[in-house]
Structures are given as C-alpha cells and as structure tokens.
Amino acid sequence: MAENIKLEVVTPEKSVVSEDAQIVMAPGTEGEFGVLSGHTPFLTSLKLGTIHYKNSEGKEAFVFVSGGFAEALPDRVTVLAESAERRRDIDIDRAKAAKKRAEERLAATGKDIVMERARTALSRSLHRINLAETRS
Ligand code: ATP
DSSP states (O other): OOOOEEEEEEOSSOEEEEEEEEEEEEEETTEEEEEOTTOOOEEEEEOSEEEEEEETTSOEEEEEEOSEEEEEETTEEEEEOSSEEEGGGOOHHHHHHHHHHHHHHHHSOOOHHHHHHHHHHHHHHHHHHHHHHHOO
C-alpha cells in the first residue's frame, strides 16, 4: 500500500488539521491539485475553497480554507491560511449571519475597499454554507 503523507492545516489562531493522509486535494490559484506521497516539492498560493483528503483509513474529510499558501514536500503538505475549519465545525447559522451582513453592506454604496471586503466575506459565507449543507 502507498505511504501516507502528513497533512498540517494551520491558521494564526490554531492547528486545524494534523493528520496522516493517503491523498490531499487543494484549491491552488493555478488550479486544483492533488498530492500523494513522494510528490515533487512545490509551493503555491491557494484560493478560497475546500481541502479534501482521505485519511490513513481511507475516510474522506473536507476543510474550508479562506485562501493562503501550501507547501508540498515528498512526505508532507503544510497549509497556512488566514482562516480554516473542518466541515463538521462549520456553524451554519454564523455563516448565514455573515452572508446577510455582507449582502447588506454590498447593497449600500461605499468605498471600493469596503465593497471588496464585503465581497470576500460574502464568498467565505457562501462557501461555508455550501460545504456544510451539501457534502456528506
Ligand atoms: P464572521 O463574520 O462570522 O466572523 P468571517 O468570514 O469574517 O465570518 P473569518 O475571518 O474567516 O470569519 O474567520 C475567523 C475565525 O472564525 C476563524 O477561526 C474561522 O475558522 C472561524 N469561523 C468563521 N466563520 C465560521 C463558521 N461559520 N463556522 C465555524 N467557524 C467559523
């Protein structure tokens, strides 16, 4: 059987994942990529999206990531993100409240920078809701 890789997902606040994985899929800014043991080392930025992996027992897991960076080495993948949480830890009511706030800000006129922040907040909330509600 193929060897596992160590997946680490870290935010400024906490370690979200520290687990052996058979395969890790992540949303690179250049496109979705997969990492298996023995992969050629590389570094990439990440888009907002979902990290999807199979743990050492073959069980699938999903982790929201707000964007960030990933370093892949032959035996490990390290993800640094501003925010991240496992699918099961997503609070849907909180995400819906964040969505409502962002939509209200976008409906009002404001400075470009504020609108941009509202747009990214809206993207985070929509992705969290989608991940929490639709993946099993
Ligand atoms: P909010 O306005 O609800 O804080 P946000 O998108 O601004 O949402 P982030 O800045 O992405 O929040 O994340 C701040 C922290 O809160 C991170 O630790 C993140 O994992 C956590 N977090 C944010 N939203 C949720 C959620 N809906 N469920 C669980 N954890 C969340």
